[in-house]
Amino acid sequence: MNVFKTGLGLVVLSAVLAGCSSTATNTDGNTGTPSATETSSSAESSAVDNSSVTTDEPTEVALETTVYFDFDQFTIKSEYRSVLTAHAEALKANPRSVRLEGHADERGTREYNIALGERRANAVRDFLVLQGVDSSLLETVSYGEEKPAVLGRDEQSWSQNRRVEIK
Amino acid sequence: MLFFKRLLIALNLILFSSMSFAQLTIEITRGVDNPTSIAVIPFQGIESLPEDVASIVSADLRRSGQFAPVDRENLLSLPQKEADVFYRDWRILGAEYLVIGGVERVANGYQLRVELYDVLNQRQVFKKFATAGAGDLRSLAHYAADEIYEQITGIRGAFSTKIIYVEVLRNPNDPTKATYRLIHADADGARERELLKSDQPLLSPRWSPDGKQVAYVSFETSRAAIFTQNISTGERRQVTNFKGLNGAPAWSPDGQKLAFVLSKDGNPEIYTMDLNTGNFQRITRHFGIDTEPSFSGDGKGIIFTSNRGGQPQIYQMNLASGRIERLTFYGDYNARASLSPDGETMVMVHRENGIFHIAAQNVKTGDLRVLTETKLDESPSIAPNGAMLLYATQANGKGILAAVSLDAGVKFRLPSKRGDVREPAWSPFFN
Numbered sequence: 178m179n180v181f182k183t184g185l186g187l188v189v190l191s192a193v194l195a196g197c198s199s200t201a202t203n204t205d206g207n208t209g210t211p212s213a214t215e216t217s218s219s220a221e222s223s224a225v226d227n228s229s230v231t232t233d234e235p236t237e238v239a240l241e242t243t244v245y246f247d248f249d250q251f252t253i254k255s256e257y258r259s260v261l262t263a264h265a266e267a268l269k270a271n272p273r274s275v276r277l278e279g280h281a282d283e284r285g286t287r288e289y290n291i292a293l294g295e296r297r298a299n300a301v302r303d304f305l306v307l308q309g310v311d312s313s314l315l316e317t318v319s320y321g322e323e324k325p326a327v328l329g330r331d332e333q334s335w336s337q338n339r340r341v342e343i344k
Numbered sequence: 345m346l347f348f349k350r351l352l353i354a355l356n357l358i359l360f361s362s363m364s365f366a367q368l369t370i371e372i373t374r375g376v377d378n379p380t381s382i383a384v385i386p387f388q389g390i391e392s393l394p395e396d397v398a399s400i401v402s403a404d405l406r407r408s409g410q411f412a413p414v415d416r417e418n419l420l421s422l423p424q425k426e427a428d429v430f431y432r433d434w435r436i437l438g439a440e441y442l443v444i445g446g447v448e449r450v451a452n453g454y455q456l457r458v459e460l461y462d463v464l465n466q467r468q469v470f471k472k473f474a475t476a477g478a479g480d481l482r483s484l485a486h487y488a489a490d491e492i493y494e495q496i497t498g499i500r501g502a503f504s505t506k507i508i509y510v511e512v513l514r515n516p517n518d519p520t521k522a523t524y525r526l527i528h529a530d531a532d533g534a535r536e537r538e539l540l541k542s543d544q545p546l547l548s549p550r551w552s553p554d555g556k557q558v559a560y561v562s563f564e565t566s567r568a569a570i571f572t573q574n575i576s577t578g579e580r581r582q583v584t585n586f587k588g589l590n591g592a593p594a595w596s597p598d599g600q601k602l603a604f605v606l607s608k609d610g611n612p613e614i615y616t617m618d619l620n621t622g623n624f625q626r627i628t629r630h631f632g633i634d635t636e637p638s639f640s641g642d643g644k645g646i647i648f649t650s651n652r653g654g655q656p657q658i659y660q661m662n663l664a665s666g667r668i669e670r671l672t673f674y675g676d677y678n679a680r681a682s683l684s685p686d687g688e689t690m691v692m693v694h695r696e697n698g699i700f701h702i703a704a705q706n707v708k709t710g711d712l713r714v715l716t717e718t719k720l721d722e723s724p725s726i727a728p729n730g731a732m733l734l735y736a737t738q739a740n741g742k743g744i745l746a747a748v749s750l751d752a753g754v755k756f757r758l759p760s761k762r763g764d765v766r767e768p769a770w771s772p773f774f775n
Contacts, residue, residue: 249655284700286679286693286722287547287767288592288605289649289656291568292612292633295589318567319589323545324520330720330738 240264243326244301246339248282251296253304261301264343265308272314276344277301279319280326282335287321294319301341368533368745368758368765375409376753380496383414383439385422387456389447395481397447397456397488403532404489404503407747408731409754410496414439426459426468434463441469443492447484453477456484460492469495482534502729504774505531508539508549508558509736509745510767511760526560528575531727531770533745533758539573548592549769552599558769559583559593559602570604572619583617592636596643603627603637603646614648627661628668638682647671647690649679658692672705674712680723683707684730689750691715691724691733702735704750715752725770726750734758734768 244257253261268275279298281290298317306312325338382405387397405411420433423444434442445458453476460469472491476484483504490501508528515521526540526549540546544563551558552572559572570584570593584590588607595602596616603616614627614637628634632652639646640660647660658672658681672678677695684691687707694703696714702724705712718737726733732749739757743764746757758765 283720285656285677285695286636286649288635289633289679291589291591292605292607292635295607295612296633317588320545320563323547323563326520328514328519330741 240267242343244297244341244343245336246297246341248284248335248339249293251293251300253300258304261304262308265305265310268305268310268314269308272311274314274316277315277317278324278342278344279317279321280324280338280340280342281322282338283322283325283330284335285322287323289321291319291321291323294321297339297341301343368529368536368760370403370407370532370756370758372406372409372756374753374755375406375412379410379412380441381412381414381437381439382441382443382492383419383434383437384443385419385424385445386416387445387447388424389449389454393447393481394479395485397445397481397485398443400482400485400532401443401458401489401492404486404501405493407532407756408493408497409749409756410493426471429461431461431463431466434461439463441492441496443488445488447481450475454481454484456488458488458491460495482530486530486532499731500729500773502727502731502770502773503531505728506555506771507531507533507734507745508551508769508771509765510546510549511763511765512743513763526558527765539575539578547767549767550593550595551769551771552595553597553772554599555772555774559595561591561593570602572602583619589635594637594639594646596639597641598643603639605635605637614646616646627663636680640683641685641687647681647683649681658690671710672712673710675703678703682724682726684726684750685728686730689730691726691750693722693724702733702748704752713752715748715750716746718746721746723767725768727770728773734770736766736768 240263241260244253277298279294281293295317298319302315302317305315326340327334327337384398384402402413406413414437420437423429424446429442440463442461442463445456448455455473455475457473459471462469474484474487486503489503493501506528508526511525511527513523524542524546525538526546527536528539529536542562542564547561549558549560557572557574559570561568562571568590569582570590571580571582573580583602584604586606586608589605589612591605593602593604600620601616601618603614605612606615611631612633612635614634616625616627627646630652632650634648634650636649637646644664645660645662647658649656650659655676656679657670658678659668659670661668675694675696679693681690681692690705690707692703694701694714699719700721701714702716702721703712703714721735721737724733724735730750732747734745734747736743737746739759743766744757744759745765745768748755
């Protein structure tokens with residue numbers, strides 16, 4: 178069962194990577210799906226993932242704390258559901274205040290990007306709340322494009338800047 | 345004497361500490377096809393002057409793109425008064441206009457004399473005087489350039505206006521750490537003065553209509569908040585402190601209200617606040633992103649960016665009726681719009697083929713024109729005379745400021761000597 182799941186994960190990951198490389202050439206990036214449907218479907222699939230995360234992954238493994246997004250999108254990509262579910266489990270087990278910092282890449286206007294960064298932070302917050310995390314523990318803040326993780330001016334850099342950091 | 349009084353009032357508003365080297369330097373990249381040739385003779389005084397007034401006047405006129413000042417080494421003579429002017433000399437040189445003048449010490453400062461001559465018609469066009477405090481010779485030079493520009497073009501000069509922008513010095517080892525400075529400077533980038541310094545982002549500076557205050561967004565409280573600051577006293581006021589977004593401040597034309605974006609109700613919406621009473625009014629109600637409000641010149645409408653149609657586009661709301669209409673239809677990304685002083689042109693950030701430019705749209709016809717050829721262009725801010733706009737762009741991997749005329753015929757850049765510069769805001773007229 179574990180082997181099967183790992184294999185599936187790799188298939189999903191490679192599919193996502195393929196998707197990334199195609200967005201790199203098409204900077205338009207209008208590849209995301211509407212957020213409403215994505216959020217509801219993510220809730221279902223991640224509910225299934227819960228058991229695997231809690232049972233398979235030992236707690237000493239540090240969780241990835243950054244979630245990345247497509248251009249002008251704030252939909253949580255499927256590849257991040259398991260890690261967010263793990264965060265939710267950890268927060269339920271050991272409640273602490275968490276700051277969700279939303280960011281955008283440098284393209285587009287600064288204030289619009291701040292709004293976009295907030296949408297991304299809210300998407301992560303909503304996901305965690307759906308997993309049962311107490312919403313009062315979660316603070317969202319958006320920096321838009323003001324605090325890039327990397328300074329390059331290419332798709333590779335931009336993709337690293339469109340993110341939510343869980344702090 | 346009216347102009348004289350006006351100038352004194354204007355100069356009194358200017359607070360400057362000490363002379364500093366301009367952080368921004370000007371590179372003119374494009375002017376009009378047939379600029380007016382003008383000879384500006386070095387201004388002399390009874391003593392050596394701390395500023396070369398004639399060269400500041402020439403630089404102002406050249407930067408407008410409308411004028412081609414004669415190179416100083418080509419000047420045939422250096423007349424200091426009307427009797428010294430021989431029109432034939434200047435006609436041979438091809439100069440259409442001649443400027444002479446002088447600077448004298450008066451109590452507490454300087455008195456400037458500037459005379460404009462029409463070479464073709466062999467006549468004096470004007471002779472004007474102005475005074476300024478000691479150390480404020482640059483203001484007198486900008487005043488002279490304004491008077492010359494207005495006389496010849498019929499458009500009020502904006503060389504005496506100011507700009508505010510944000511300078512960012514990033515930590516090379518950690519791009520998320522930086523020093524942010526809000527800078528006040530002359531329209532030519534000279535006499536920069538720090539208004540605020542922070543280790544957290546500063547953005548969206550906007551001048552109050554009377555030119556006395558600036559509103560901006562600061563993250564100093566670890567979240568976005570809107571502040572207003574008195575430009576001469578430095579006195580600050582935190583206007584908003586809500587959960588979520590606090591952004592994109594815009595002054596109403598009468599200076600009594602601020603429009604801005606809050607997401608306190610769960611979604612980015614535009615609100616207005618009466619600065620005297622503190623009363624809030626929510627303007628937009630939509631689940632999409634609504635941001636970047638800007639008032640129309642009569643204060644009766646607000647234009648703003650919204651992605652309610654799927655992509656960011658510009659919409660206009662009539663504040664009395666609440667009616668909303670979409671204004672932009674070209675391009676898949678139009679944002680951060682503002683209107684020219686005459687209300688005839690709307691400028692904005694416009695994406696075409698994935699590249700962000702500054703574009704101007706004729707408000708009546710809807711015709712759109714892309715003004716810039718660079719990439720990642722943003723934050724257009726129109727001069728109070730409507731002739732040019734400043735915007736932020738990238739050159740050689742650095743953020744720089746650049747300017748373009750609203751007909752795209754004139755262009756210049758203001759590269760920064762250090763750090764990235766961005767978020768330019770052009771002041772209103774001060775009188």
